[in-house]
Amino acid sequence: MNGLLGLLRVRVKRGVNLAVRDLRSSDPYVILNMGKQKLKTRVIKRDTNPVWNEELTLSVEDPSLPVRLEVYDKDTFTLDDPMGNAEFDIRPFVEAVKLNLKNVPDGYIITKVAPCRENCLAEESPVYWSDGKVYQDLALRLRNVESGELELQLQWVSIPASKGF
Template identity: 65%
Template sequence: MDNLMGLLRLHVKKGVNLAIRDVSSSDPYVVVRMGKQKLKTRVVKKNVNPEWNEDLTLSVADPTLPVTITVYDKDLFSADDKMGEAEFKIGPFLEAVKIRHQLGLVPEGSVIMKVQPNRENCLSEESQIVWSKGKIAQDMFLRLRNVECGEVQLQLEWIEVPGSRGI
């Protein structure tokens, strides 16, 4: 793990207008992947607008790897149904973390960078990278792909690890 740059905390906030995969609702959960790492949120029963409010932490060694978010519907008697996926790169976020040290004292809530939605990312609206409570944070609304509807709201936060190589 000498390659560790730091930790990326994903605060998986909620799903909005997720697809219905059971009779009238779904039992959604989120799987986050980056490289060989795979993390899961808990299942929220019978809810297409679930609030997970869960923190998942990824170790970042290769900043070029995309982070993939897949939403599934938990089924008891068959394979879980896929409810869409989204992918994003952490490059812009890491750029903001990198320049943070050159910014000196910035006021709470300052916007460091803005990321526009485009074909390369799954953002459904502009995403702002801000200085918040002494850390760099980024809120994202991700539009799920390969599904009729649904978005997932996340917040990214960078965690410096003592002894890691940093960014």
């Protein structure tokens, strides 16, 4: 695929029960990767239940590429410590966007993505219609770490000049 389909706005809401990497706490931040794109949240000091509520926007050309997340503990004098990672597939979300819904009520659930071995979902993830837009709420269980989850919300942003839907 070549050409921009649209933008994926990822709201990194919060972390829950993240691993301790410093003395009794951590200074976490999240790196979001999709293809060659790499975005980063701000660092939240001394908090294993941080609230970022930060929006990061990815350009989507190929919806088959997974979105990868890595959580790190910011250190001053040494390399940042890994605090787990996760990934998710945006194809179910993009398929819901393609439906081009118009007259459905706010809160209408288009589809649900169930947790399974192939994804990092901690619970069922609804894709829904609200305020004229498609959203998806995700709770992701971090891998390669003793504990931690991230809560995200996806929103699609259409681009008029794109090859999108």
